[in-house]
Amino acid sequence: MNHWEVYDQLLDQVSQSLDDGRREMLLRVEGLRCRACVRRLERALPPGPVEAQADVASGSCLLNWDPACLPLSAVLQAIDDAGFRPVVLADDASRRTARDERRAALGRIGVALLFGMQVMMLASGEYLGEIDPVLRPLLRHAQWLLATPVVLYAGWPFLRQGFGALRALSPTMDTPVAIAIATAYLASAINTLLDTGAVYFDSAAMFVLLLSLARFVEAHGRTRAAARLRLLAGAQPLAALRREQGQLLEVPTSALRAGDLLVVPPGAAVAADGELICAAAALDESLITGEAVPRERRQGEAVCAGSVNAGPLPLELRVSSAGARSVLSQLTRLMQRAQLAKPRAQQLADRIAGRFVGVVLLLAAATGAYWIGSGAELGMSLQTMLAVLVVTCPCALSLATPMAHAAASTRLAREGLMLVQVDALHAATRVDTVCLDKTGTLTTRRMRLQEVRTLSALDADACCAVASGMEAGLNHPIAQAFRDACPQAPAIPSRLDGVQGLRAETTDGVWHLSRLPSTTTDCAGAIHALRWLELSRDGRPVARFALQEQLRPGAGAMVRRLREMGLEVVLFSGDGQEAASGVAELAGIAGAQGNLLPEQKLRRLAALQAAGHRVLAVGDGINDGPMLAAADVSIGLADGAALAQAHGDAILIQDNLEAIAVLLQVARQARRIVVQNIGWAIAYNLTLLPLAMSGALPPWLAALGMGGSSLLVTLNAQRLLGAGGSGHLPVPLVRAAQT
Amino acid sequence: MNSLFLLIPLAIAMVVLAAGFLFAAIQGGQFDDLERHQHRMPDDEP
Numbered sequence: 137m138n139h140w141e142v143y144d145q146l147l148d149q150v151s152q153s154l155d156d157g158r159r160e161m162l163l164r165v166e167g168l169r170c171r172a173c174v175r176r177l178e179r180a181l182p183p184g185p186v187e188a189q190a191d192v193a194s195g196s197c198l199l200n201w202d203p204a205c206l207p208l209s210a211v212l213q214a215i216d217d218a219g220f221r222p223v224v225l226a227d228d229a230s231r232r233t234a235r236d237e238r239r240a241a242l243g244r245i246g247v248a249l250l251f252g253m254q255v256m257m258l259a260s261g262e263y264l265g266e267i268d269p270v271l272r273p274l275l276r277h278a279q280w281l282l283a284t285p286v287v288l289y290a291g292w293p294f295l296r297q298g299f300g301a302l303r304a305l306s307p308t309m310d311t312p313v314a315i316a317i318a319t320a321y322l323a324s325a326i327n328t329l330l331d332t333g334a335v336y337f338d339s340a341a342m343f344v345l346l347l348s349l350a351r352f353v354e355a356h357g358r359t360r361a362a363a364r365l366r367l368l369a370g371a372q373p374l375a376a377l378r379r380e381q382g383q384l385l386e387v388p389t390s391a392l393r394a395g396d397l398l399v400v401p402p403g404a405a406v407a408a409d410g411e412l413i414c415a416a417a418a419l420d421e422s423l424i425t426g427e428a429v430p431r432e433r434r435q436g437e438a439v440c441a442g443s444v445n446a447g448p449l450p451l452e453l454r455v456s457s458a459g460a461r462s463v464l465s466q467l468t469r470l471m472q473r474a475q476l477a478k479p480r481a482q483q484l485a486d487r488i489a490g491r492f493v494g495v496v497l498l499l500a501a502a503t504g505a506y507w508i509g510s511g512a513e514l515g516m517s518l519q520t521m522l523a524v525l526v527v528t529c530p531c532a533l534s535l536a537t538p539m540a541h542a543a544a545s546t547r548l549a550r551e552g553l554m555l556v557q558v559d560a561l562h563a564a565t566r567v568d569t570v571c572l573d574k575t576g577t578l579t580t581r582r583m584r585l586q587e588v589r590t591l592s593a594l595d596a597d598a599c600c601a602v603a604s605g606m607e608a609g610l611n612h613p614i615a616q617a618f619r620d621a622c623p624q625a626p627a628i629p630s631r632l633d634g635v636q637g638l639r640a641e642t643t644d645g646v647w648h649l650s651r652l653p654s655t656t657t658d659c660a661g662a663i664h665a666l667r668w669l670e671l672s673r674d675g676r677p678v679a680r681f682a683l684q685e686q687l688r689p690g691a692g693a694m695v696r697r698l699r700e701m702g703l704e705v706v707l708f709s710g711d712g713q714e715a716a717s718g719v720a721e722l723a724g725i726a727g728a729q730g731n732l733l734p735e736q737k738l739r740r741l742a743a744l745q746a747a748g749h750r751v752l753a754v755g756d757g758i759n760d761g762p763m764l765a766a767a768d769v770s771i772g773l774a775d776g777a778a779l780a781q782a783h784g785d786a787i788l789i790q791d792n793l794e795a796i797a798v799l800l801q802v803a804r805q806a807r808r809i810v811v812q813n814i815g816w817a818i819a820y821n822l823t824l825l826p827l828a829m830s831g832a833l834p835p836w837l838a839a840l841g842m843g844g845s846s847l848l849v850t851l852n853a854q855r856l857l858g859a860g861g862s863g864h865l866p867v868p869l870v871r872a873a874q875t
Numbered sequence: 876m877n878s879l880f881l882l883i884p885l886a887i888a889m890v891v892l893a894a895g896f897l898f899a900a901i902q903g904g905q906f907d908d909l910e911r912h913q914h915r916m917p918d919d920e921p
Binding site (some may be wrong): 189235239242243246247250251258268275276278281282285641670716 | 876879880883884886887890893894899900902906907920
């Protein structure tokens, strides 16, 4: 019997069931500070039935376990036994925990600062000269009194983590620090009681203060990275208004089922994915797409959970999927998985840091033994040992990569690009060719009827109505364009004729609607990026329609920026060469290849790769699956509800292609910063270790060096956030999360 | 010098008092969100 058992009953509310009968859930783990902690946590769980992916950067752990073999309570208990505190994320609880953690950290820093200052002031007397033997016990007892809350309260996380890990025989980075703090404090206390030797209360207080400060900045960077995620997770309202037999009832979101009718008052967030029943509505989908302008949705269109009713009237919708299956939940889970994945570079840093701690402990012991053996004063030997313990902590080394990656994905999220595969950031640094798909990628899926040329007595509106009626049952950009131009046209039953034509038989005759072969038409080349269709009756042409394709926002800017970075941009299209070249010219792309089937696209891509190019492929993820899968790095595009099926190493959720250029730029910058950070960490440890061993480095300076080093690495990574890098989201999002 | 026997305990008492104020401020939520409020200026609602 343990107190985790309550979660066995709440299984459906805290976790999600996977296809193979296993379940997956995100767990916040308190006390997860370094990579060695991660290994300790992962080792504490039985490897077969439980797979755990813990992440230092967000302080969380993704659990994948088999509930048939092992109840959730047992998994949680095992994590608890390993010295961590698991916090089950149930909507709101995570935010409360984050807030409490921040408050506790601030309180610890405050105590360390206020009391530590007093300790140092009282200690300064002994540095300045001989103290009156009457006053000395007073000063030392006062220091002891003041240093006790610093060490036992502010330093408690370090002591608990460090000694907990030592007991489990897998020392983490906190272990040398904990030993240093405890040794300094205890030795000083004994010397105070005996009124002999020296005291180091000031050193102990200084350690704790500097380390707490460094930890706080680290945690702050971590919180920023997780801010968007937490916002997403908290965006789904906990209750919704459901229409039941003519009256409105407030019900918990968890009770919603597909088919329920919901009413969303103005300014409130939608609780579940659904289909709009009322005529029209304006929806603020900024949370999902990052697009700030509210979007018009018409009757029958899909609405995502988490979007906010931006119109003046209540809107009504029919729930299509609720809870863990909603687009918002899928998006959240996708982002969580991305945050938890360990990049390869980081795994290497972990291994090095893990071994390093063991070496540090041995070196410190050897240093102490050497100094005592060589007849030095006990106090001096102790100080040297403390300095070695503190100065060599490999914190900076193990923070170097995760901090840079967290900052990079935050920056990309702000640009509307969601990183799914963390290793993609590394692969993107080597990309030299960008392959774009045309329809749905470089251009929007929407086309516009630009021009109608009549070739017979039938007027333009009548021709349009016929064509529109023939296209009525189809769901294709061309059909959509006719529907937009002529919404009232009655449907005419039609069937496919040949590859790309439609045929319909009415009382007026036999109609054909066909694409014009671009080589034979006399209107080709008049305006670029126009597609021509011809309507004919009984074999005689009656009208020609010009459809214009629209470039996605940011297409031109993206191509320009990619060119500036020295990358080659090519366009692969399934449409005719003419159409492909036209669009390419509009966007400023030199190389366009049309008439490509999906397999041919794949073959062209393979040819590029065989020629030594590293290729980034961009596609809409649904039709371009094979091409995206084969590329070195892939970006999938997703509009609203299509998100759940999107593929790719990264997913573009905002309607702005410029983010693709930003990805490549951020990737290059991130690599530079990781190299700088690791270089700094190694150089720092190699330089200061001999200094500390020789006794030239006082313990307080060692603490300053270590804290400063971690701080430097963290701040260096924050540069990735770019200009205006508060990492904060625009106001409507915050308000959405509150409603 | 004997004044130290009074002043040091007094200093300790003041530090404890200061720490008390700090904790009251932290628990009151003053430091919970230092970023959001700068964006809230255009908001009508409090």
